[in-house]
Amino acid sequence: xxxxxxxxxxxxxxxxxxxxxxxxxxxxxxxxxxxxxxxxxxxxxxxxxxxxxxxxxxxxxxxxxxxxxxxxxxxxxxxxxxxxxxxxxxxxxxxxxxxxxxxxxxxxxxxxxx
Amino acid sequence: xxxxxxxxxxxxxxxxxxxxxxxxxxxxxxxxxxxxxxxxxxxxxxxxxxxxxxxxxxxxxxxxxxxxxxxxxxxxxxxxxxxxxxxxxxxxxxxxxxxxxxxxxxxxxxxxxx
Numbered sequence: 001x002x003x004x005x006x007x008x009x010x011x012x013x014x015x016x017x018x019x020x021x022x023x024x025x026x027x028x029x030x031x032x033x034x035x036x037x038x039x040x041x042x043x044x045x046x047x048x049x050x051x052x053x054x055x056x057x058x059x060x061x062x063x064x065x066x067x068x069x070x071x072x073x074x075x076x077x078x079x080x081x082x083x084x085x086x087x088x089x090x091x092x093x094x095x096x097x098x099x100x101x102x103x104x105x106x107x108x109x110x111x112x113x114x
Numbered sequence: 115x116x117x118x119x120x121x122x123x124x125x126x127x128x129x130x131x132x133x134x135x136x137x138x139x140x141x142x143x144x145x146x147x148x149x150x151x152x153x154x155x156x157x158x159x160x161x162x163x164x165x166x167x168x169x170x171x172x173x174x175x176x177x178x179x180x181x182x183x184x185x186x187x188x189x190x191x192x193x194x195x196x197x198x199x200x201x202x203x204x205x206x207x208x209x210x211x212x213x214x215x216x217x218x219x220x221x222x223x224x225x226x227x228x
Contacts, residue, residue, distance in 0.1 A: 033215065043158070043202065043218040056215045090157055092216075101146055101206055103216060105157040 002027065004093050004106035012112045018079040021109045025072050025093030032074040033103060034066060037088040046089075049074050078111075086113045117141070118205050120219035129228050133190040137203030137219055140184070144205035147179060147186045148216065152200045161201075162188065193226040200224070 005024040013019050025032050033056075034046040045058040049068035066076040072093075078085055088110050092103035117140040127133045137147075146165050150158035164170045164177040164186070176189040186205075190197055200223045204216040 035216075035218075042220045043204075043216075045215050045217075048215055058215075088157075102148065102160055102163050104160060105150075108157045 004091055004104055006089075006091050006106035006109050008109060009107060010110050010112075012114060013081050014114055015081055015083060017081050018077060019081060019111060020075055020077045021089055021091075021111075023074045023076075023091030023093075023106060025074070025091075026104060029093040029095050029104075030072055031094040031103075032068055032072065033092045033094070034074070034076050035090045035092065036060075037090055037108075038086075043090070046076065081113045083113050086111060118144075118203055118217050118219040120201075120203050120222050122220055122222060124223040124225060126225045126227060127193050129193060129195060129226055131193050131226075133193045133197065133224055133226070135188040135190075135201050135203070135222050135224065137186040137188075138184055139186065139205045139217075141205070141217075142181075142184065144217065145181075146206040147177070148204045148206070149175075149177060149186075149188045150202040150204065151197075152202060152221065154199075158202055190224075193224075195226050195228055198225045 007022045031050045033048040035043050037043045047066050048056040052068045063079045068074040088108045090108045091106045094103040120137045148163045149161045151161050152158045162177045164179045170177045174191045178187045200221040202221045203219040
């Protein structure tokens with residue numbers, strides 16, 4: 001069974017640009033969550049999608065957005081990039097059925113904003 | 115505010131010893147807990163999850179949950195140098211929750227020296 005796949009693995013962007021990151025969850029998993037990891041703040045929740053609907057959102061500005069497609073693949077977008085957006089962006093997938101809430105992470109996309 | 119606190123370490127133990135990692139949580143609504151291991155430059159890897167009070171064992175790993183004290187721990191027996199990593203504790207709202215948000219601690223860095 002394939003794991004969670006994130007693309008691209010690495011990105012370098014300049015301030016003011018926008019970026020789109022992609023996540024393909026484990027087959028059969030319907031929930032996709034996104035997290036930002038930085039040395040200073042640790043792992044912080046961005047948002048979660050389930051069956052194409054955003055169910056939960058963390059405390060990030062509106063520049064951070066996402067969506068989920070009917071095949072459960074998800075994308076997140078960051079507009080007007082700032083230097084502070086440099087981070088490892090992690091996607092996690094979960095079956096999200098009763099009693100099975102374990103989340104499995106992809107390898108992440110390391111975004112560097114210069 | 116849902117928070118998970120971990121002793122930041124670093125924790126250093128000799129090979130073969132027991133490593134004890136601890137975590138406390140602030141919200142009694144958090145009923146599911148997860149331990150992730152993260153090697154430097156890699157994404158978090160799920161080690162164990164625990165929902166019920168008491169101990170749960172899986173190989174060299176034992177997770178302990180005490181809901182009355184709002185305390186979670188992970189014991190690693192017969193520690194190996196390959197166990198050297200950052201260990202992340204995470205909580206979720208409840209076992210049957212359909213909300214896929216995890217609250218992460220900052221992690222404890224463990225070093226196992228030969």
